[in-house]
Amino acid sequence: MKDQQMKEFKNYSISDIKKYLQCHSSFDNIFYQQLLLDPRKGVQQAAKQWKRNADKIKEVQAFYRTHHIIEEENYQKGFQMIAGIDEAGRGPLAGPVVAAAVILDPQCPIYGLKDSKQLSSKERLRLFNEIKAKAISYSISYQSAQQIDQINIYEATRRAMTMAVEQLNPVADLLLIDAMTIDTNIPQIRLIKGDDRSNSIAAASILAKVTRDELMVQYSEKYPHYGFESNKGYGTAEHLRGLKLFGACPIHRKSFQPVTNFQ
CATH class of the missing domain: 3.30.420.10 (Ribonuclease H-like superfamily/Ribonuclease H)
Structure with a gap:
């Protein structure tokens, strides 16, 4: 669908309009308002989704700028x-x-x-x-x-x-x-x-x-008793239970409490 043809978007199917909107991330408020006036609910919903996506893009770009x-x-x-x-x-x-x-x-x-x-x-x-x-x-x-x-x-x-x-x-x-x-x-x-x-x-x-x-x-595959795959080495209940039952393994920090109690 060509840009100039979108002036007559009422002649196009909802599917064609959705494809057009997916390929055009820049938001045009006038065109958006025209889409909202279309009697087809599918077109109205596509237009609203297009606006939400455009707003999200603006928000993400603004966040990047403020953090740069x-x-x-x-x-x-x-x-x-x-x-x-x-x-x-x-x-x-x-x-x-x-x-x-x-x-x-x-x-x-x-x-x-x-x-x-x-x-x-x-x-x-x-x-x-x-x-x-x-x-x-x-x-x-x-x-x-x-x-x-x-x-x-x-x-x-x-x-x-x-x-x-x-x-x-x-x-x-x-x-x-x-x-x-x-x-x-x-x-x-x-x-x-x-x-x-x-x-x-x-x-x-x-x-x-x-x-x-x-x-x-x-490491969790080599030392399966501590739940490293989920706790990533932090002192969760599962991890502490493994320490009590099996003691410290080679990748434990022996200078950290409570690991020092289970060497």
Whole structure:
């Protein structure tokens, strides 16, 4: 159906009109009002759905812009390779802490980015793949439970973040880090609740979270007594019950309570 032909849309079937609307995401209010006047309920419903989709697109785009202000301000200062850094897994009783660094492409926005904890597993996986496909550069690193026990969780997290930054190619010229600082000569900005303020940090949180969750699912096959596939190493009732019955396994953090009681 050609655009000019839509002026006579009453001559077309509901199916043709739906196909036309699916191919035109930009919203035209005048055309929308004309569709609402069509006596066919199917056309009216299609028009309302078209408007809901258009409103949702606007909302998502606006959310992205408001969470890219820090990046935009620093682009204007001359920085070009701005990396967001975040981690996943500081609190669990088992498994590694995972850190990710991401340099987003300002010419290729990824809509839907937000703190990974605010997303469903399905949304995280979709964004995980989109980030890897569209980012200028990304890197994922981790520190094992044994390394956490040796140097403590805070230092292990900083080390994982530093490693992720060092592995970026191209390298970053500015770092936006969620609530932490690391040892580096690259300028850095520490942002409290950064994954809720910066798209770059949100992207890093998604890469770290999905990577760690997948690792814990793999570990659950090797150590099936703790429910790692569902609790991801956090101290749920199922996990604590497994500790009491079977003791700690090799990926437990022996320096964490109550794991120390079940070695």
